[in-house]
Amino acid sequence: MTKVGYSDAVNDALERLDDLGYERGIQGDLANHGPMGAEALAALGHGDKVASWVEVYRTAMPHHDPPSPRFALDAADESSWRSALGSFDRAGDWEQLMARELAEAPWQTVLARWWPRLLPGMLAGFTHGTIRTAHAVRSLAAVPEPSPLQLTELARALGYWAARFTRLPGKPRLGGQQGVTSAVAALPRLRGEVPVTPPVAAKRLQTLDTMPGYLEGLEELAPGDAQWLLSEMTSEFAGVYVAHDEIFAVPMVHTVTLPAAVRLVLPYLPAEQHTASVEAVWQVHLAFLLAFTRDRRGEADMIRAATDADLPSFDELSARSVEHGDEHVIKFTEACLRENLLRPDRRFAAAAFAALQRIESSREAHAQTTLSTMATSRSATASTGSARPV
Template identity: 65%
Template sequence: MIGYEDAVNDALLRLDGLGYEHGSNDFATHGPMAAEALAALGHGDQVAAWVNNYRNTTEHHDPPERRSGIDPEDESSWRSALGEFSKAGEWEHLFARELAEAPWRDVLARWWPRLIPGMLSGLTHGTIRTAHAVRGIAAARTPSQAQLTELARALAYWAARYHRLPGQAHLRGTSDLGSAIAALPRQSADGGAAQPPPLPPQRLRGLGENAGYNDALDSVRPTDPQWLISEMTAEFAGVYLAHPEVFPVPLIHGVTAPAAVRLVLPHLPVELHEPTVAALWQVHMALLLAFTDDRRGEAEALAASQDDDVPALSELIARGAEHVDEHVIKFTEACAREYALRPDPRYEAALHAAQQRIPNRGALSVFPA
């Protein structure tokens, strides 16, 4: 058996040099995230084969070249570079330099509040990739150079794809999360949520003029951030289950993003916890308004999730580890971890649905050393 730390470091070395994105819609690379999640599930011996298959079957764009520097001490310099994907190389250089000069937690705490208004970046993959990198580093006795480089690249992707949603969410309302979701008005943005969606901001134009969105920014009541994350992951597992008509990948991030943020909160100053989960609620609103047209079976999701046909979580985890699709691997790990903290049948049912809705590209039969 290959342990977690060895599997993660080997994966990062195999993935070194891979571009940030792939495909005509510029989808985020999932290699480092899925490999780390597979190792966290206890399947370190499968990571190398999965990584090799991923590299061989997913053609990534070349990473942007570094053209000019970003000065982290000059706010006008770094702020103007947010959301400039052509500057991803400069961002990576900036974070690599800072991580070489200061403890990684200090770098994370300095940049986290600057980046959380853009949590939607790359359909939340900037945040999620950062969290997977943080878990790997935090578990290491001494972080490897490959792990520090991965954290630099994760933060760089977040900064380079930074997209700030209109308004700012605060936890100062009176509604629990389920009630806030139910009160959010839905309407079709383009007449077809079932098709593979373009990434924001194309899907989110006009969000700031949506009265329901603006009203919901302050609708959620203040509560313990860790509990609110559990509410988010359970409720959005139900949202995923209730919308088989939606292309099966985007709504997964309603679970994987808060589950990923949970990994980071222990390494951040406590005063950043509440603004972080408020930003997550804003991301969730955007996902609902961008990818769903109505509430459908959301109110019945909890009852529907108690179907006897849903396999046991242990079986779902085994199937998820064997599923080649990177989204299923990440979703499996997130649902299993969240279920362990607060058992809720919606995690199992949503995971079962995702494993059926997302095609498996073929089993891996060779596990190279």
């Protein structure tokens, strides 16, 4: 098989995914993971498998059409664009605005201009606005001259972040006395049903400012070097992920992939934006903990447990993630591998291994989608008396 390099694999994937909208699924609230998963797969060194992965991904779940622009947004008029933050019906307008910005200035300049404006809405698309932006930035930084496809992908990533902009209550500030581990341990957890269902989690996210410990927690974290704090967050929340096998397998993945994604972007941002970036990540982490967990479980024992565990090597975990095929598993494994290389911690391997076991594979998901489609078709045929193709 011909070896496909990183940039060639990414550009081929972006071309294959170009006709897909920002979201997928019948409810329309699941982010398009295609560009992120393909880029992560290429970053793992499996560029030769990206094209086939993309084709499987496209058929796993129906995607919405790309959004069409409605009314042009004016980047020079703050009242124009600020009023459109969080308006998903303006997604096409946001993409068009970002494309114009990128046509007029280097991508680094556009990124540094819009990153601080979008930071307060980091929860956008369940953090996928930020994460998709980071994957786009890594692909751009890897080449001396970006392709039109890569620039379009950054425009879409930033546009999606702006269109799904979601502000959390309170303002985070690195002014406390605690490190990440002690701040996590000090956060009260709410009793409730197990597992926490997505509707329950959504309600909790809407009432965070009434939950004990949340507003106080926003100011508990001690100041420090941004890179160090991101490492503290990724390793701590890798352990949190392993500890909570009672909750849905996917949501807490983002407590590792989000800070790992922000780390990818920091080198291309002015130094004065670094602290605010870490503060925004911390706020999202508090929100996830209160929305999805009800107690600490085995969080405090994760370092020892991961150290004592017989875990596969990262080479094997990487290969298994490719075979597994799920976009969350691929992205999570790549993030854990990258973070472990920067600051080795057995919790990263434990978390990647846990995700492989807990999240259904792309083949299983595809089979389930096919069965659901067939069931829907049979139901429609029974109710209307007409045949529909499956």
